[in-house]
Amino acid sequence: MTPEPSPSLWLDPDALGTVTDLYELTMMAGYLAEGMGSKSATFEVFVRRLPPDRSFLVFAGLEQAAHDLARLAFSNEQVEALRRWPAFKGMPPTFFEELRRFRFQGDVFAVPEGTVAFPGETLVRVTAPLPQAQWVETFLLASLGYPTLVASKAARMVLAAGGKPLFEFGARRAHGPQAGLLAARAAYLAGFEATSHVEAARRLNVPCVGTMAHSWVQSFPSEAEAFAAYARVFPESTTLLVDTYDTLEGVRRAAAIAPPSSAIRIDSGDLAALAPQARAILDEAGRGDVRIVASGDLDEYALEKLTAAGAPIDGYGIGTELVTSRDAPALSMVYKLVELDGSGRFKLAPGKKTYPMAKQVYRRRDEAGAFAGDLVARADEPAPAGMEPLLVPVLRGGEPVARRPTLAESRARCRAQLDALPAELKRLRSDATYPVAYSDRLEADAARLMRGA
Amino acid sequence: MTPEPSPSLWLDPDALGTVTDLYELTMMAGYLAEGMGSKSATFEVFVRRLPPDRSFLVFAGLEQAAHDLARLAFSNEQVEALRRWPAFKGMPPTFFEELRRFRFQGDVFAVPEGTVAFPGETLVRVTAPLPQAQWVETFLLASLGYPTLVASKAARMVLAAGGKPLFEFGARRAHGPQAGLLAARAAYLAGFEATSHVEAARRLNVPCVGTMAHSWVQSFPSEAEAFAAYARVFPESTTLLVDTYDTLEGVRRAAAIAPPSSAIRIDSGDLAALAPQARAILDEAGRGDVRIVASGDLDEYALEKLTAAGAPIDGYGIGTELVTSRDAPALSMVYKLVELDGSGRFKLAPGKKTYPMAKQVYRRRDEAGAFAGDLVARADEPAPAGMEPLLVPVLRGGEPVARRPTLAESRARCRAQLDALPAELKRLRSDATYPVAYSDRLEADAARLMRGA
Numbered sequence: 001m002t003p004e005p006s007p008s009l010w011l012d013p014d015a016l017g018t019v020t021d022l023y024e025l026t027m028m029a030g031y032l033a034e035g036m037g038s039k040s041a042t043f044e045v046f047v048r049r050l051p052p053d054r055s056f057l058v059f060a061g062l063e064q065a066a067h068d069l070a071r072l073a074f075s076n077e078q079v080e081a082l083r084r085w086p087a088f089k090g091m092p093p094t095f096f097e098e099l100r101r102f103r104f105q106g107d108v109f110a111v112p113e114g115t116v117a118f119p120g121e122t123l124v125r126v127t128a129p130l131p132q133a134q135w136v137e138t139f140l141l142a143s144l145g146y147p148t149l150v151a152s153k154a155a156r157m158v159l160a161a162g163g164k165p166l167f168e169f170g171a172r173r174a175h176g177p178q179a180g181l182l183a184a185r186a187a188y189l190a191g192f193e194a195t196s197h198v199e200a201a202r203r204l205n206v207p208c209v210g211t212m213a214h215s216w217v218q219s220f221p222s223e224a225e226a227f228a229a230y231a232r233v234f235p236e237s238t239t240l241l242v243d244t245y246d247t248l249e250g251v252r253r254a255a256a257i258a259p260p261s262s263a264i265r266i267d268s269g270d271l272a273a274l275a276p277q278a279r280a281i282l283d284e285a286g287r288g289d290v291r292i293v294a295s296g297d298l299d300e301y302a303l304e305k306l307t308a309a310g311a312p313i314d315g316y317g318i319g320t321e322l323v324t325s326r327d328a329p330a331l332s333m334v335y336k337l338v339e340l341d342g343s344g345r346f347k348l349a350p351g352k353k354t355y356p357m358a359k360q361v362y363r364r365r366d367e368a369g370a371f372a373g374d375l376v377a378r379a380d381e382p383a384p385a386g387m388e389p390l391l392v393p394v395l396r397g398g399e400p401v402a403r404r405p406t407l408a409e410s411r412a413r414c415r416a417q418l419d420a421l422p423a424e425l426k427r428l429r430s431d432a433t434y435p436v437a438y439s440d441r442l443e444a445d446a447a448r449l450m451r452g453a
Numbered sequence: 454m455t456p457e458p459s460p461s462l463w464l465d466p467d468a469l470g471t472v473t474d475l476y477e478l479t480m481m482a483g484y485l486a487e488g489m490g491s492k493s494a495t496f497e498v499f500v501r502r503l504p505p506d507r508s509f510l511v512f513a514g515l516e517q518a519a520h521d522l523a524r525l526a527f528s529n530e531q532v533e534a535l536r537r538w539p540a541f542k543g544m545p546p547t548f549f550e551e552l553r554r555f556r557f558q559g560d561v562f563a564v565p566e567g568t569v570a571f572p573g574e575t576l577v578r579v580t581a582p583l584p585q586a587q588w589v590e591t592f593l594l595a596s597l598g599y600p601t602l603v604a605s606k607a608a609r610m611v612l613a614a615g616g617k618p619l620f621e622f623g624a625r626r627a628h629g630p631q632a633g634l635l636a637a638r639a640a641y642l643a644g645f646e647a648t649s650h651v652e653a654a655r656r657l658n659v660p661c662v663g664t665m666a667h668s669w670v671q672s673f674p675s676e677a678e679a680f681a682a683y684a685r686v687f688p689e690s691t692t693l694l695v696d697t698y699d700t701l702e703g704v705r706r707a708a709a710i711a712p713p714s715s716a717i718r719i720d721s722g723d724l725a726a727l728a729p730q731a732r733a734i735l736d737e738a739g740r741g742d743v744r745i746v747a748s749g750d751l752d753e754y755a756l757e758k759l760t761a762a763g764a765p766i767d768g769y770g771i772g773t774e775l776v777t778s779r780d781a782p783a784l785s786m787v788y789k790l791v792e793l794d795g796s797g798r799f800k801l802a803p804g805k806k807t808y809p810m811a812k813q814v815y816r817r818r819d820e821a822g823a824f825a826g827d828l829v830a831r832a833d834e835p836a837p838a839g840m841e842p843l844l845v846p847v848l849r850g851g852e853p854v855a856r857r858p859t860l861a862e863s864r865a866r867c868r869a870q871l872d873a874l875p876a877e878l879k880r881l882r883s884d885a886t887y888p889v890a891y892s893d894r895l896e897a898d899a900a901r902l903m904r905g906a
Binding site: 006007008009010011013016018019020021022023024025026027029030031033034036039041043063064066067068078081082085086087089090130134137138139141142143145146147149169171172173174175176177178179180181182183185196197198199200201202203208209210211212213214215216217218219229230232233234235236237244245246320324325326329330333336337340345346347348404 | 478483540590622625651669
């Protein structure tokens, strides 16, 4: 009898080889059994469709994915477990020996993190022996999809906030503790100013911010005593939460008690109405130095309305809507075989047509520097004049290429990319579609394969 | 200059103390600084509202949360980092010494995993010294919310599938690699038959299933050769993916090639139309032994339609819709202070009213054993006659109480709970609301506090 396993579900970064769907491993085994283990395969990651109301994506998650890919492996314990599984019945012992020393040794090209991207564009291109390239599918998609989702949502919020700083407060609502860390990074990359996530801030070396919870206020005999105590302990970083009992009463108390250059936070109610009232109370009390932070299920549409209304809010705490990408919690990001031993591969399943061959994506800018259109072409076509190739080397033979961009560099890249985005695509609901074309050679390749199918 | 941090964002299970919002730590520091470190606090976890179209929740995630809570700690490296943060400026060195040996030593009561629960009902009750109880808020919510979301969605799918087995295929779409593992467990707990997630199956000791990807089919000169090769390597566990090029052509090829008792998978198109056509083709070819598995963005509504249409589908692969809980990717799960040193605490913020005092939840069944109504009462009230208390001890002084339920036991509990759920609440869209009442004493406590506020 197998003992009841430990309830711990934390992943071991040295044994991520089994973070995959079973079929990746059975296909690997099958390729090896069929003598196809040394065929060279190219797979590409792209997004099929934009989620509703989105006009662009911000690509993220690559640095974690690349780091993990370079060390992807099975532990002995995992290999021994797989050996006993019915799914691998009939596999020769050599297969399990192979698993034990299995590593990803492929070449990876990708668009850098922080790049603005569009559906149908190759975001990552993996070239490796077929079993290796197959193995990494699930892991790669699981690593790239969520950060891209959050960075894309965060960028919309940044665009809607009219220059006001945004703080990531979503740790408790992300899909598990690990997701909270990934969300904090993706949000910062896309232009958020700080996070409340202590471990994220520590690991990423980004600013950590915090206020107080209602429980602080409730733990004292009165709101006034709660405010005074906090101001005593943290005179230089006080943000007083004013809505535990009566918001405007809370603001009045805060006006009397808040230390110089502190802030209040409003976490409920009609922010568009409450913020000006709170501002007036503070100003009348001569507390122009006290800032107002707002929070409470804010999304980009709420931010846009508050910005348009000129609400006197100095910063926003953003949680649930961002870290769950609530209106669009999934991305149709796929990993598709496009080339095998030099010949093009594609598929025809309804709504899931793919273009064959290893690809590069080129971007044209207008005279003002704004993005003017992209071209997806074969990687072996001559680069079109005046266009910038977006995919750059990331791993070569499974090893990271040269120096990887820092988070600060990726964040700067994202900001520059958003600046170069045509204005009509920056609107929260836009009918505009960014032009992405396919090269004549790609169209010809696709047509030829289709005729032969 | 701080060196650029490693891109790795994997959490260390021995140092989860910083998986929290900054304010939990500053409030902790504040309580200690104000001499409130030994006050006894009771916080409760509950869900404010059901997501749209939901009639009940299935509680999950407790076993991981309890296991982690019992070992929650800071590493030396983390404490040293916090010491340098501006947020903790002015904290005495004793605070950092305290952090180094900080552990959760509280008492935890909770409803067992797999319990069907409703909004407003206490799911977890934490009693601990105030700083400890505050510390665990973010971690606990991050650990419980997502599994409960997935188990609740999975239960709806199980109810809609008309007894057909469901397979969890969502690893690539979950919010990061860790979330995929949590989702696989929650789905199995709520009645799924198996998962495709290799590491989840290994850790949890649950069945692992797989088919093949389009890339397998594309890797061979023809679909027929791809099918034949797979059947050669895995004659006892073949599922042939038939929609890479032309679905019904694929079914005809599979009928000729599939080994005995194998299956086909259809991953695109109109399943209600394709499944009977595929069944007819297989049956006409004398392949009644070949089962049909369907997949492709299926949710509970799609399952209900296929069930109602009597679609000849023998099992379903479920991914995105389940693991992102796509229609409702967040739960309004909160952790609220209800009692401090024996006196009730509450809050009044608009839409966020809470009941004071430590609570127990009681459930009444009718003569047939069906759930007939719940009562939320003070934990120190006498138990009402004929009702079952739902909260049971989980941790005592920070240590797990006695034997914890196995996953199989929690799964059996969930099944029994769903069996006892009134039929009108099992409908995917129901107007019925399950009756949850508050005891007279609780109402009186709330009214008294409100008058005093």
